[in-house]
Amino acid sequence: MSANTATAGRPDALGGFARYLTLWVALCIVAGIALGHFLPGLFHVIASAEVASVNLPVAVLIWLMIIPMLLKVDFGALRRVTQHWRGVAVTLGINWAVKPFSMALLGWIFIGWLFRPLLPEEQINAYIAGLIILAAAPCTAMVFVWSHLCDGEPNFTLSQVAINDAIMIVAFAPIVGLLLGISAITVPWETLFLSVLLYILVPVLIAQVWRRQVLAHRGSDALAALGRRIEPYSLGALLVTLVLLFGFQGEQIVAQPLIILLLAVPILIQVYFNSGLAYLLNRQLGVAHCVAGPSALIGASNFFELAVATAIVLFGFQSGAALATVVGVLVEVPVMLSVVHVVNATREWYERGAGTSAVSERRATP
Numbered sequence: 001m002s003a004n005t006a007t008a009g010r011p012d013a014l015g016g017f018a019r020y021l022t023l024w025v026a027l028c029i030v031a032g033i034a035l036g037h038f039l040p041g042l043f044h045v046i047a048s049a050e051v052a053s054v055n056l057p058v059a060v061l062i063w064l065m066i067i068p069m070l071l072k073v074d075f076g077a078l079r080r081v082t083q084h085w086r087g088v089a090v091t092l093g094i095n096w097a098v099k100p101f102s103m104a105l106l107g108w109i110f111i112g113w114l115f116r117p118l119l120p121e122e123q124i125n126a127y128i129a130g131l132i133i134l135a136a137a138p139c140t141a142m143v144f145v146w147s148h149l150c151d152g153e154p155n156f157t158l159s160q161v162a163i164n165d166a167i168m169i170v171a172f173a174p175i176v177g178l179l180l181g182i183s184a185i186t187v188p189w190e191t192l193f194l195s196v197l198l199y200i201l202v203p204v205l206i207a208q209v210w211r212r213q214v215l216a217h218r219g220s221d222a223l224a225a226l227g228r229r230i231e232p233y234s235l236g237a238l239l240v241t242l243v244l245l246f247g248f249q250g251e252q253i254v255a256q257p258l259i260i261l262l263l264a265v266p267i268l269i270q271v272y273f274n275s276g277l278a279y280l281l282n283r284q285l286g287v288a289h290c291v292a293g294p295s296a297l298i299g300a301s302n303f304f305e306l307a308v309a310t311a312i313v314l315f316g317f318q319s320g321a322a323l324a325t326v327v328g329v330l331v332e333v334p335v336m337l338s339v340v341h342v343v344n345a346t347r348e349w350y351e352r353g354a355g356t357s358a359v360s361e362r363r364a365t366p
Contacts (some may be wrong), residue, residue, distance in 0.1 A: 092167075
């Protein structure tokens, strides 16, 4: 069976729940708007449950979102980074030197200029901030699915995610702070570093301790089973968070329903630009297709759970920043599946230009 045939028959790799994520997000929009209209007091009580600018209900939901995703990350895979160093170099360049800055540029062009007359003026800077936050965090979990669907090299994907997570601990806050500052958006540095501590560093430590305990006492099969068992809780927590967000955003969205569509434009351009750039650079460098595919997908996708959390902490439930990150969740599955389709459909073209060594490159054993 060819790689393309295999991938074409594997839609279940997403799982029944995740495959319809866009539908669930759409239903959350409807549910959140309705609940916000009929039960405004409930949402005000939730919003007021804060300690040191951290909303406690949201903090719990975000940990439920992030920790199951981080269980999949094996920092031991960092030892394998040199096996596919060209693909790693391309992906790191896209993730940290191109994507956040290209998104900031697209935000300024589309939200700050072209679409400005169609959006509420008081939220323009917040929308741009949300787009920057979304682009500053490379995806941690869903990329394993995208890599599987394009027949990607599993060791490359694992090592790339591990190194991205390690970099994110130290680079996420400075990059976000820099770009928000350039955008003339006030940066609450203490809150930004608190969000990194609460939603990156602490979850990483918890997930790694939990992962090592399971591996040490029960083995890799038990870890895989645990991941499958708790993943629905992660997605469920994400959807509950979205209901809360839309409960607060509902009035604005009903008044201007084009907001979501307009915010999606720079996100879509950013995904296709960065995935295409990574794919072409890998081809130019003679990288194997099984590495170039996941490299393009990792280069384009976002850690939307972290983005939503950070936007809420920095700007609040009712902010345009929070809404912009939610639009990223809304388009994530369909747009990334379209990138997977392009990667699979162009495999023969890619290998004709990448060279014999790339076509014949042996995969590392998972």
